[in-house]
Amino acid sequence: MSLRVVTANTMTLDGRIAASSVPSWQDERWRPILEAGFQLIDFAELHGASVILEGSNSFVAKDAGGIDGVLSGTENEFREDYLPRHVIRRFKRWMAVVDSRGRVAWEHPHQGDTHVLALVSRKTSAGYLAFLREREVPYLVAGESRVDLDLALRKLGETFDTDLIVSTAGGTLNGALLRAGLVNEVDLQILPMILGNKEAPSVFEGYSPDFATAPYRLTLLEQQTRPDGSILLRFAAGK
Incomplete structure (x- = not known):
């Protein structure tokens, strides 16, 4: 069974998914973004996925x-x-x-x-x-x-009889998935807000920390302006 992996994140216009190393739902500095009235996309529901992937940094x-x-x-x-x-x-x-x-x-x-x-x-x-x-x-x-991500994803697919996993993890795990060549699609909900803090976590981190690897190129699949003013972008991944 061929496994499809989608990374899916909600981010500010400057590419930030949290305000600091503290999980966003515990961080008072991120709260204004959560309380700004946007309808945050449930990406698992969007794709009909029964298994989502997260990193421990989303919780501690x-x-x-x-x-x-x-x-x-x-x-x-x-x-x-x-x-x-x-x-x-x-x-x-x-x-x-x-x-x-x-x-x-x-x-x-x-x-x-x-x-x-x-x-x-x-x-x-x-x-x-x-x-x-x-x-x-x-x-x-x-x-x-x-954790060997390739093996872990295959075991998840076999255990739960699924060919789709949606990763809503943070930038570190997203970067590791991309670096391992395991990502098939990248989905982003972009909120029309700017955090403006260069230390804040971003969507992808560690893909090529020393610039030894060329930028990862994606192909646009869909763009959708939503009623709340946010934008949904879907990209095909893979070289």
Whole structure:
């Protein structure tokens, strides 16, 4: 089954998706943008996707430390995929979060019909994996020292029988997906607002930090002016 990956973000006119390293929904400086009256696009609904991809930075600050639980067995027991059937069967939509450093403390791992699934590596703390199991948060192990995105996406497609994943992650994960050649489409909702802070996170970060790689060229698929004054742009990716 061929897997299609769409990155989808809402951004200001100067390309910012948050005000700082603090998740945007926790940052008072980003609140005026959230409260400006725009109808933010639900990109998963737009594409009819049952699996969305997020990075841990969407939930905790970049400098947040790891979390450890209490081990009740050997470490190797925890380094296998954890997919409790009663959880998998119950939910229709999934938010897969890349978190090889084990930083997000999932106090509320589901909302409505959407449940969290963690993407971890074999180097992820066994204590964190025990923490996830204690809270019945499913996880997939993909990669050694960090999450292998290609493998993780393929495992997501197989686990949930889908050929489409929509990434609503931040710039770091978006850049990694682009760098790995895994992006098929880039969607952007552009708000007619300017943040004006050069330190604020942008849509794509780390794609070519040393300018060794040529700019990534996209092909416009669709442009749509929305009633709230924002613009939807859809681009085909791939070289």
